[in-house]
Amino acid sequence: MNLDEYRSAARTWLAENAGRGDDAAQADAKEFMARLYDAGYSGITWPERWGGQGLTQAEERAFAAEARAYTLPTYIFSIGLGMCGPTLLDRGSDAQRERFIRPLLRGEEVWCQLFSEPGAGSDVASLQTRAVRDGDAWVVNGQKVWTSVAQVADWGLLLTRTDVEVPKHRGLTMFVVDMHHPGVTVRPLKDMTGRAHFNEVFFDDVTIPDAHRVGEVNDGWSVAVTTLLHERLSISAGVGMGGGVDWLSELREAVDTSDPYVRDQLVELHIRTRALSLFNQRLAQETRAGIFPGARGSAAKLLLAELTLFQADVAVSLVGPEALVDERLSHAVCLAPAMALGGGTNEIMRNIVGERVLNLPPEPRVDKTVPFKDLKVGTQG
Amino acid sequence: MNLDEYRSAARTWLAENAGRGDDAAQADAKEFMARLYDAGYSGITWPERWGGQGLTQAEERAFAAEARAYTLPTYIFSIGLGMCGPTLLDRGSDAQRERFIRPLLRGEEVWCQLFSEPGAGSDVASLQTRAVRDGDAWVVNGQKVWTSVAQVADWGLLLTRTDVEVPKHRGLTMFVVDMHHPGVTVRPLKDMTGRAHFNEVFFDDVTIPDAHRVGEVNDGWSVAVTTLLHERLSISAGVGMGGGVDWLSELREAVDTSDPYVRDQLVELHIRTRALSLFNQRLAQETRAGIFPGARGSAAKLLLAELTLFQADVAVSLVGPEALVDERLSHAVCLAPAMALGGGTNEIMRNIVGERVLNLPPEPRVDKTVPFKDLKVGTQG
């Protein structure tokens, strides 16, 4: 089957199987994933040995292009498919791959990722959740935060501290944790929009068999770097797809475009939106031509964060007082900071662009050599 | 004589003695300073013992308020009066005060300040000009830069390195150098406006008697801090006096104010100008009420630097292509960066505001403990 045939078959399958519009219920989501898997569209590039299709980026892009017209009910699987699964493929044992990959691809099990903590956001490696060896198992205590889909997750990819006597990057270990363990408590975390998109997850003497360790003891940071690389790739893929609301179209109906000041603001909105969109398209074309964007994707993410804030800001400022009681605009204002915080703050993005794109010298680091127990971490009065 | 009488007398004297408009020639400037001194308006707050008037800030402000209507030909004395003289009053020996202060106040001798070097700008303490002891004298070799009025100066306040075995701040010594010494070469430094407002000064085996040392050997940094404090005070006094061109008035004649976009740009110009002007006036009122502005003056300086760039930028953008061949506008564009570079870059100002106004923690410093000879300085390939 050549690529055109593949794409045409995907189009047909989607037309027959994908609904348009609202997210489906969780049960429907699992049922849909099973059908997607059976049709061969789950894990398109993943190895056949573990349940994938063993095809190339070309097929994956062809399917994604067709799927763009639909809102597939795959949100709860996005962490597993985007981060946890790829990490297990890269760094897991064969037994782990055998156990976990196929149920993930078939939508039988939901995954979440457990790295961030209240005291370890940008600086994930300073996390404090402890795992202590106890024979063939490990006992975990601590707290994670910003965990998407934890409330429905069956498994979590969990980064813990296993040695406080060594510098922070060298005392971490990665595990797969059973989210149904009685010591795991998931609490929804309400964000500033008033909704709970995230969770806090508490670990209270949670035991994990050593067989569920991913990578070597105290080598968890290198595993986490793999996961975060996959995270960045899946975010920058999302970036390329554009940001939802077409503010210019919406606003041109709502405001007085004969006012030259308003016109100029709308032009600014157009300029910034178009500039970023063209940059994303150029990155995508380069990727297709075999030039990997690397850290330049962080520039796109930074620009998207700024654009998102600007859009909501301009919209409310142009509409005026009525915007304050308009649900859609109010929600946009509340959600606007999310892109500048999630997946790395703007400051972190600027560091990445500065150091990995422009190759500028790093800051002097005080935290890479000190034993963790002597390191300043979190919030200190 | 009460303050009103003082002010009224100053007004009368200025009306009779001060010209309006262009800078006078250097000879006239010296002659004018002598008259100013004889009338009792030079060194108003300086001690009577060394030739000053021994009056208070109140009299000085009263005179300055009256003098604002005139362009006094005192530019070539500004470094001496603003920085060098005050430093000698604070830290010089009685012999030095006796020798130097009165001729300075009378305009008989012109002073310059010799701290900055090509490799030591923001980081003055990393300077490399060496002074080596030779019996009762010192021998100086090195290069200074950004030296105002060096071409007409009789004396210079010179900061040198006298010990490279200790950390950078602890191996500096301050001297008064005779600018007429044959080993001193002054070369005008053309800036981006095409004019030479500054000089480079080269020292080639220049000898200085030890009697012209200011402060202890290797204690020059603390003397320099005194000088820089006086510099900042005289700059922030200048800040309070406002920035020359009234761009709004000029532009309203030159551009089409019926264009709402242009109107909005002019409003922005007004807003920023007024905001800074009110801030400066508030600082001045606080000072009069006994609240010393301290590092908050650096906020005003930072804002002035940004405003200056904005003004020239907006002016040219509004006027359009004709601005490119308009001497006045072109010059404004060329001169605009000066305020953001002289007297500390914007980055240095933000550090000062952050650390001394908001009391934020400093950067980790690598340069305070290393012996100077092992320190990275200047520009390194």
Place this chain on the structure above:
Amino acid sequence: MKLVLGEEQQELRATVRAFMETVSPREGHSPAVYARLNGELGLSGLIIPEEYGGAGAGMTELAVVLEEAGAALLPGPFLAGALAAITLTRLPDKELLTAVAEGRVTATVAPLAGGSALVADSRDGEALVKGRLPQVLNAAEADVLLAPVTRNDGVALVAIDLTDQGVTRVPLTALDETRSMAEVVLAGVRGRVLAAPPDGAALESAWTLFSVALAAEQLGVMRACLDAIVGYAKIRVAFGRYIGSYQGVKHKLADMHCKLEQAESIVRYAAWAADESPGELPQAAALAQAYVGRACFEVARDHLLLHGGIGFTWEHDAHLYYKRAKTDEVLLGPPRTHRERLADLLEL
């Protein structure tokens, strides 16, 4: 021109600040808090002339108080009450002024600029008012609404009893939960005419003072935001260092400080102009909204962003300040209206 507070004003500030430290933006409108604000602190009568039982203070004092209320995000009709008091002092109505000064009546205002969606029948000292106001500040918590009403002889300013049975108040979901808004529907409600036809200059003057009052609140919001994030930058660690030691954070905070310094200077100036130099007031008031409104939102936004993920949570107060700042920025109309007004006043 006076840009620094006098001793008495500083004392007022200290008193109000100490009180505000006891309130929380999370509590919603608390009548008990307002009873103390109006009673022991006497704030409801602050700017009402002494002949009506008030303290006869000026905008400088009101600005000091609003700044503290803004810094605390005091919930309830505090700003609304101040705007109503400003309006009433321009169109002195003894009964209402006295009632407001004594704290017996809480008043709010409908937008004074533009036309009116309300109509009335009669021509005497009372009016039977009908119509709908889509969005009235703190209407749910106020007793009386001051609103322009269209009659066949022109526009009148009318005081409407919001507890009248002909009044329907529909609470709205507003961006800022500490600043309630409601739709008000009047099905023939008796209202007392305060001025008919209203004195245009008086209404204009009230509207101008609204800009100053709001800017004072915004100044408080800015200050609280900067204090909060500076404090956090001194205790939060990332990569082994306090985040305030990074120039990425430090320089942004320095810029925020610069905005605060300018905003305070402008607010003091505008309040002084209101009290001492009426000729300068219109420009000063437009400047206040044009500069402080924007600066306040920028500071509140950056303070939220610099908090990192914690700033995005419901539990943290950062979002409350961010939402208040955005609300205040457009409360008196889209920001461009203040800039246009300034352009007109500058005769551009």
Place this chain on the structure above:
Amino acid sequence: MKLVLGEEQQELRATVRAFMETVSPREGHSPAVYARLNGELGLSGLIIPEEYGGAGAGMTELAVVLEEAGAALLPGPFLAGALAAITLTRLPDKELLTAVAEGRVTATVAPLAGGSALVADSRDGEALVKGRLPQVLNAAEADVLLAPVTRNDGVALVAIDLTDQGVTRVPLTALDETRSMAEVVLAGVRGRVLAAPPDGAALESAWTLFSVALAAEQLGVMRACLDAIVGYAKIRVAFGRYIGSYQGVKHKLADMHCKLEQAESIVRYAAWAADESPGELPQAAALAQAYVGRACFEVARDHLLLHGGIGFTWEHDAHLYYKRAKTDEVLLGPPRTHRERLADLLEL
């Protein structure tokens, strides 16, 4: 849509870049350099159709070349010649096109938009042109000026021989010394009519392409500025550390990089639209000037400021880039004209 360069375009870029490394912005206009540019590199005929002796390349290739010329701040009439070539390809005139392609004639253009200050008498293929153009790009270095001229039957586009004795060229002191400007006074000079009445669409199309060409040059200026300051940030030390290690510098450079990425994307897009999708061209061209013009100046300004005091000296090149960036930002009119054009095209 094609936003990445093909192999041949990359080769062209490498060739031109290597050549540009040998020129200096300090040298002034060097006929010898132009002889090589036009001769061995064949750039004068780059976009001229093959039938007139050119290479028949598109805007994509011209953009690549202008970017390199901008990065090197090549002095002399390079951009002016490109604008003239663009104009001539819209109104094909065999003799001039051939002469320009062969490098025998250097042409420049008067502003095409707006009216014309020149008048002419006759109606035939020649015109006797009088009048004054206050500010013509590289008029001192060009042989021929393309200018709109008012006749009694409308406006004609006329080629004027600048070496004619009736021509007076008065050099002006321009902000950017690498980009000369002169006043041109014509005391009855014979000019060849290229189009009378000129094809409005052709002139409009040429003017649109000017925006793309200029944006390409601006992209080069931006890139050179960013490269220079990034390089400096890696070797300049302050307080014992390379300045590029401070977030105050690093984060600003990251923002500059973001602008460069977007600017390059827009320039590639606009050039592609010019070559392949004329319907998109007007918006793309207006976008190019509206975004790239501003971004280029901001990057050039910040690159100068981040150099510290050395950037303010005459000896350092930073000020040349700053002045060029400001010059280019307004070269085709005040920036608002591009924004207004964009608003019109978006049907706002």
